Amino acid sequence: MRTVVTSDRLAEDGVSVEHRDYEAMVHGFANMLGVVDTTDEFFAYAGERLRSAFEGE
Numbered sequence: 001m002r003t004v005v006t007s008d009r010l011a012e013d014g015v016s017v018e019h020r021d022y023e024a025m026v027h028g029f030a031n032m033l034g035v036v037d038t039t040d041e042f043f044a045y046a047g048e049r050l051r052s053a054f055e056g057e
Helices: 003-012 037-055
Strands: none
Touching: none
């Protein structure tokens, strides 16, 4: 199942969702931390979003 479909279905069920598309990245690109700049950007962004969510912002 594609991520876009998954996030759309969650949103339809009332779940708060934020979808970001990392073009030209292979599935599992997050395993390339320190190798691919986009992965570093992904983890920085994800960390900030998680921090905000846990702080209630």
